[in-house]
Amino acid sequence: MECPMCKGKMEKMKDIIKQDGMSFDAFRCTACGEEIMNMQQLKMLAQKYRKLRHAKEITFAKWGNSIAVRIPSEIVDEYHITSGKQGILTKDKEGIRIIPA
Numbered sequence: 001m002e003c004p005m006c007k008g009k010m011e012k013m014k015d016i017i018k019q020d021g022m023s024f025d026a027f028r029c030t031a032c033g034e035e036i037m038n039m040q041q042l043k044m045l046a047q048k049y050r051k052l053r054h055a056k057e058i059t060f061a062k063w064g065n066s067i068a069v070r071i072p073s074e075i076v077d078e079y080h081i082t083s084g085k086q087g088i089l090t091k092d093k094e095g096i097r098i099i100p101a
Contacts, residue, residue, distance in 0.1 A: 001027060003029035003031065003032060003034055004034070004036070005029065005032055005034045006029060006031050006032040006034070008029045008030055008031025008032055009029070009030050009031070010027040010028065010029055010030075010036070011027065011028060011029075011030055012025060012026075012027055013025070013026055013027065013028045013035070015035075020049075020052065022045070022048055022049070022052070024037070024041065024044070024045045024048075025037075025041045025044070026041055056072045056074075056075060057072075058070055058071065058072070069098070079100045080100075081100050085100065085101065086101045087099055087100045087101050088101065
């Protein structure tokens with residue numbers, strides 16, 4: 001790919017938006033340093049931000065020798081979670097995932 005500013009060579013790069021912890025792919029010119037994203041890269045970043053916008057903050061608490069998670073009431077209501085209800089905890093590429101049974 002050719003740089004739209006100086007006609008130099010564009011190379012694929014990975015970067016992170018530190019304030020949100022959001023990683024993304026883009027292209028950087030080896031000559032002038034111009035950075036651009038193609039539509040696919042932009043859509044992927046937008047998808048990550050849409051997911052983050054719907055995220056809820058949680059609190060971890062000590063419970064015996066374990067750590068408990070406090071789940072916000074709107075999520076409890078939406079998934080009909082009650083005390084004693086079972087679920088599944090799995091590792092995900094982004095962290096952990098809790099699936100109510």
